[in-house]
Amino acid sequence: MTRKRLLVGSVTLALLTLLTVGLLQLAERSDSSVQEHLSKLTVAQMRASLTSSPPPLAALHAQASELLGDGSTELRARLKTLRGDPVVINKWASWCGPCQAEFGVFAHASVNLGHTVAFLGIDSLDPIRSQAITFLDSHPLSYPSYYDPSGRLGEAITGSSFMPVTVFYDRKGHSYIRQGTYPSLAKLEADVKLYALDS
DSSP: OHHHHHHHHHHHHHHHHHHHHHHHHHHHHHHHHHHHTSOOOOHHHHHHHTTTOOHHHHHHHHTTTOEEOOSHHHHHHHHHHTTTSOEEEEEEOTTOHHHHHHHHHHHHHHHHHTTTOEEEEEEESOSOHHHHHHHHHHSOOSSOEEEETTSHHHHHHHSOSSSSEEEEEOTTOOEEEEESOOOOHHHHHHHIIIIIIOO
16 A cells, blocks of 8 residues: 555656646746747837936947957946946857847847946857857847957856856946846846846
8 A cells, every 4th residue: 555655646746747847848938939029129229219318328328239349447447437327247149049049138128228227248259259240230239248259258247157147236236147048028127127226
């Protein structure tokens, strides 16, 4: 009798595990479908949506989709000018499939929240700068990215050699690091509000 109960319990546990995994995969698929339906925005549309932003944020919008010089000096100087503003930094690469998958999510979130939140990118470990520029031309953002071919800047900022990684800074400079792809605009915007705006 005890063996039979143990067997039934094991089978029940296995079925519950399979059901849970299936439901999680289904939820992930439905989240990822959100980004497929996001319309692609042009740089002109983004800038038009972000008019009358505060000067430090307007300076970012003026450099929409640009790939700025490499080195930590420029990025750290930019972060000083943004002190007191919430900041979101996304580390990506043009060859990184998961990074490509979330680009539309970041494009829309940066327009929706760009009047109060500074968005920046780090293009890490892209060996050929022109490939990254071509990628940005076809996947525009409302903010600039810093070119980081060695990966050192991206690793110093995110504490990780993997991609994509997103770092959130609140107004006091406290940071939260999230590794992995953002499957939906709703999830990214919720995290921006939680880690950069509400902290």
